[in-house]
Amino acid sequence: MNWSEEWNSSIKESSYLRILNEKGISNNDFWKNLDYYDELMKYSGYPGKVLDRISTFIFSDDVLLDVGSGTGALALPLSKKANKLIALDPSSYQLNILKSKAEADKCDNIVYIEKEWKKVSEDEIGHVDYSLAAYSFFEDDICPFLEKLIHVAKKGVFLVFRAGRGDLLREYAYNKKNSVDYLHLYNILSEMGYMFNVEIFNFDYKLPLPFVYRLYPYSIKTEDEIFNYLDENNRLVKKQNSYEVLCQRKDALLYLIK
């Protein structure tokens, strides 16, 4: 199996890049339409134990780089442990949310870079002790993406991605199978000559049904179809006048300490 080729084509086919391509919308507009991302992360307990585990490696004089920091689920709490955190993301919308959360939390050690990872030079980034990428592996070619993350960091690298296929409701909603998970990353890295450690974190949670209806705005499935799918899969729990949906997340943390 050619792990990196399969990864590259799967990311193009089944991640949100396919939606950007088919609908002709920009990365920034996509994230603007997903303005409930932080709320979803709170319900789903992310980053929870993944964050706790990464935190055990960080000392107060460390410089961290978060590639694809988004709204700062990891970047914001990690900035409080470190000397400096560089938050890199091509979406101004995502970075602005992070900026206002950082301001409210009085975190003034975050440096923002509004760029794609492949478009930034290592000189521009400067000294980095630990690099991190969590659910942000959205470039055409995974190998240079990972190689640069490893090369830029003096002490270590953290990668976070799903273990397993993720919520099967997403596959149903978009009619696309998620065929890659952290094992692909692990095998690509080992073919590149890097042996990463792996830890898996599970979390069970519930989402209000009206919230679930908003999760897949580009799906062609109706609310009734989604309801029936959830019902058939025994994922609905009646709560007063509405329902809650049973969900589970499985995050894999891959890390390399140099």
Ligand SMILES: C[S@@+](CC[C@H](N)C(=O)[O-])C[C@H]1O[C@@H](n2cnc3c(N)ncnc32)[C@H](O)[C@@H]1O
């Ligand atoms: C699913 S969010 C993850 C955010 C955050 N890392 C987390 O774990 O919550 C993916 C983020 O990756 C960013 N992204 C997309 N393409 C990227 C690229 N080429 N380089 C860096 N970040 C990218 C998106 O703008 C988005 O904010």
